Amino acid sequence: MIRSTGTLARIGRVTGLVVLVIAAMVALGPLLWTVTTSLRTPAEAFGNPPQWIPLHPDFSNYSAVFDRIPIGRFFLNSVIVTGLIVVGQTITCTLSGYAFAMVSFPGRSVIFGIFLATMMVPLQTIIIPVFVIIRYLGLSDSPLSLVVSALGSAFGTFLMRQYFLQMPKELGEAARIDGAGHFHTFLLIYAKMAAPAIATLAILNFSGFWAEFYRPLIFLQSQENFTLPLGLVGLQGNLGTGSISVVLAGVVLAILPSVVLFIIAQRYFIAGITAGASR
Amino acid sequence: MAVVTAEVRNTVVKRHRHPAAHGEAPFGFAMIALSVLFVAVFTAIPIVASLGLSFFSWDVISTPEFVGLENYQRLLHDGPVLKSFGVTLGMAVAIVVLQLVLGLGLAVLVNQRRLIWVRTAFRTAFYLPLLASTAAVSIFMGYLFDYKFGVVNYYLGLLGIPNVPWLTSGFAAATTIVLIAVWQQVGFTFVLFVASLMSVPTDVLEAAQIDGAGPLRTLFRIKVPLISPTILFAAVVALINAMQLFDQPYIMTKGGPGSATTTVTISMYQKGFQNLQFGYGSAIAIVLLAAILVITGLQFLAARKLVFYR
Numbered sequence: 296m297i298r299s300t301g302t303l304a305r306i307g308r309v310t311g312l313v314v315l316v317i318a319a320m321v322a323l324g325p326l327l328w329t330v331t332t333s334l335r336t337p338a339e340a341f342g343n344p345p346q347w348i349p350l351h352p353d354f355s356n357y358s359a360v361f362d363r364i365p366i367g368r369f370f371l372n373s374v375i376v377t378g379l380i381v382v383g384q385t386i387t388c389t390l391s392g393y394a395f396a397m398v399s400f401p402g403r404s405v406i407f408g409i410f411l412a413t414m415m416v417p418l419q420t421i422i423i424p425v426f427v428i429i430r431y432l433g434l435s436d437s438p439l440s441l442v443v444s445a446l447g448s449a450f451g452t453f454l455m456r457q458y459f460l461q462m463p464k465e466l467g468e469a470a471r472i473d474g475a476g477h478f479h480t481f482l483l484i485y486a487k488m489a490a491p492a493i494a495t496l497a498i499l500n501f502s503g504f505w506a507e508f509y510r511p512l513i514f515l516q517s518q519e520n521f522t523l524p525l526g527l528v529g530l531q532g533n534l535g536t537g538s539i540s541v542v543l544a545g546v547v548l549a550i551l552p553s554v555v556l557f558i559i560a561q562r563y564f565i566a567g568i569t570a571g572a573s574r
Numbered sequence: 575m576a577v578v579t580a581e582v583r584n585t586v587v588k589r590h591r592h593p594a595a596h597g598e599a600p601f602g603f604a605m606i607a608l609s610v611l612f613v614a615v616f617t618a619i620p621i622v623a624s625l626g627l628s629f630f631s632w633d634v635i636s637t638p639e640f641v642g643l644e645n646y647q648r649l650l651h652d653g654p655v656l657k658s659f660g661v662t663l664g665m666a667v668a669i670v671v672l673q674l675v676l677g678l679g680l681a682v683l684v685n686q687r688r689l690i691w692v693r694t695a696f697r698t699a700f701y702l703p704l705l706a707s708t709a710a711v712s713i714f715m716g717y718l719f720d721y722k723f724g725v726v727n728y729y730l731g732l733l734g735i736p737n738v739p740w741l742t743s744g745f746a747a748a749t750t751i752v753l754i755a756v757w758q759q760v761g762f763t764f765v766l767f768v769a770s771l772m773s774v775p776t777d778v779l780e781a782a783q784i785d786g787a788g789p790l791r792t793l794f795r796i797k798v799p800l801i802s803p804t805i806l807f808a809a810v811v812a813l814i815n816a817m818q819l820f821d822q823p824y825i826m827t828k829g830g831p832g833s834a835t836t837t838v839t840i841s842m843y844q845k846g847f848q849n850l851q852f853g854y855g856s857a858i859a860i861v862l863l864a865a866i867l868v869i870t871g872l873q874f875l876a877a878r879k880l881v882f883y884r
Binding site for chain 2: 322328329341400401413420424478507525546553565
């Protein structure tokens with residue numbers, strides 16, 4: 296009796312492992328194919344069966360992608376846009392998150408309530424007025440339009456506020472007694488303690504805005520202003536199905552920074568996902 | 575010394591009673607100024623403006639003309655746009671259900687693994703697709719699911735299965751896009767559920783085991799109810815995202831073949847930004863927003879009966 300449940304449990308565990316391995320192959324297969332096909336010569340790239348292990352890697356596609364389209368330019372645009380948003384939003388959200396959590400001022404709960412309400416509204420449903428405002432500001436077709444319209448974030452403010460709320464107020468009071476001003480108390484005591492939350496917000500924003508396609512598609516018209524995702528889709532269109540290995544080399548280059556960052560800071564990615572759930 | 579302490583205590587008490595009187599208010603306003611400015615200009619005002627614009631006819635160049643409810647009346651009789659709402663709803667529900675079921679199943683299986691490095695390896699594997707942009711995914715998936723040269727059809731051919739028109743026939747294209755979206759985003763629900771399952775107290779699980787509950791019974795009677803708040807959160811977030819599905823169909827099928835994968839956001843893009851009908855596009859946006867709010871509300875209503883709060 297006991298032995299039979301033991302055997303059953305073992306069968307269950309082995310079946311579970313088999314299912315997991317198959318699922319992992321499905322999850323990783325398309326990514327692996329993308330990498331290995333980007334290392335095949337353009338002529339071979341279409342040939343089936345695919346080459347799962349690059350025995351004779353051909354790196355020419357990676358230089359070809361720089362020759363055929365301004366991918367260096369796209370890369371630079373993406374770095375500038377994503378970098379400015381990450382830095383800008385970190386500043387605005389840390390400041391306001393702290394104020395909503397730790398500073399008393401009239402209208403605080405009303406303003407924060409409005410912030411919360413806007414969190415419910417998806418970007419796509421307000422994109423037309425945002426586009427109009429961008430146009431009035433004279434920022435149409437400028438990568439800066441992507442930055443300026445993403446500098447404030449109700450979600451980021453909420454995230455930072457939740458983190459500051461857990462901190463003891465006494466620390467700031469003690470510092471104030473020692474003669475520190477409001478801003479110094481914030482900067483030297485609380486902002487330093489909020490480093491994990493700041494890292495989570497920064498990484499969440501990096502991965503979100505680095506991959507963004509929708510706003511660039513709507514805000515940008517000239518190719519020289521394109522960010523990577525938009526430029527790559529254009530590349531696919533320009534080359535047709537002529538040499539997919541070149542296109543895939545571009546795709547690999549676009550994904551690489553996110554993967555590197557994930558390897559370095561995996562826990563902040565996970566924290567970012569679970570941050571909203573634990574309230 | 576004693577006087578100083580008393581004074582300090584006094585100040586602290588005062589601070590709590592009359593916060594603004596202590597001179598914090600200007601500091602508070604200064605701290606929120608930037609966020610308020612940017613959230614107001616690029617989120618709050620656009621929400622109101624989107625609603626306002628939906629009562630106008632405007633091509634961006636000439637003066638907007640007030641047309642009352644005309645845009646909404648037009649929407650009610652606009653077959654293709656109405657169809658796009660149906661397409662979106664169908665695809666969104668399929669994506670969310672698959673994301674929840676697969677995410678939960680994989681999370682349960684991964685949590686059963688005893689070795690930490692094995693768990694980390696699987697977690698990384700299921701998370702990796704999330705790191706790619708939807709644009710990148712749409713590009714390589716488009717090649718993989720190509721009718722003639724695609725790797726998927728090649729392997730199916732080896733099994734004697736004739737080529738499947740993954741992206742070139744109506745229903746198949748919608749299904750393929752659903753599968754690709756799930757492939758990429760299942761890591762989101764998976765990570766949430768893994769974290770949540772870890773918080774299920776082991777003594778409860780041990781008690782169930784002693785009482786003779788099998789793994790399936792433990793899953794549905796104990797684990798699922800205990801993590802149901804997380805399931806609700808995942809369902810709400812996943813559905814709000816899925817209702818805005820745009821990148822994959824726009825890049826892989828341009829909403830086609832025909833209008834089989836034309837989602838609401840694609841028809842909004844076509845009307846608003848391609849035909850420059852900003853008023854009509856806004857009306858579509860407002861109806862989409864209303865639909866999202868109603869569905870989210872329904873989810874919370876259903877949750878009252880189904881979700882178990884500890």
